[in-house]
Amino acid sequence: MRASMWFVYALVLLWPSLALAQETKAPKASSSAAAASAAGAIDEAKAELFVQKCASCHTVGEGVRVGPDLKDAHKRRDDAWLHLMIQFPSRKLDSDPDARAMVAEFKGVRM
Structure with a gap:
């Protein structure tokens, strides 16, 4: 006990x-x-x-819509390029040859 x-x-x-x-x-x-x-x-x-x-012009892994497919975009462009293109598309399109080539490729559509 x-x-x-x-x-x-x-x-x-x-x-x-x-x-x-x-x-x-x-x-x-x-x-x-x-x-x-x-x-x-x-x-x-x-x-x-x-x-x-973004979705009105871009897809992720479903192919081209009005603009490029964004799947693996980070593998095609560096972070700084993508950041500027997203934040200041007009500035990037006016100054960057690759961005201008994309405008031509996508029939003059600017982001």
Whole structure:
């Protein structure tokens, strides 16, 4: 009987520590869930931006529409070129021979 009393006493003393350990593990799971949720929201925002700004002329992996297929565009052009072409297409089209060649290839359609 004395041993079971010590067990109950130890359990009463340790129970808050065990509960605290469970609580400290829970935020890690929820923070990873929050990170996954945020990543999902970012992916959705990117997809929506593509639909709003790019999809009328471009595809990704489905061939040429009005403009070039954007699949593997990062392999054909460096990041700086792509960044300027997306942000300042008129400036890039006026100054870059490759961009001007694309305008000719796509029947005068400018981005």
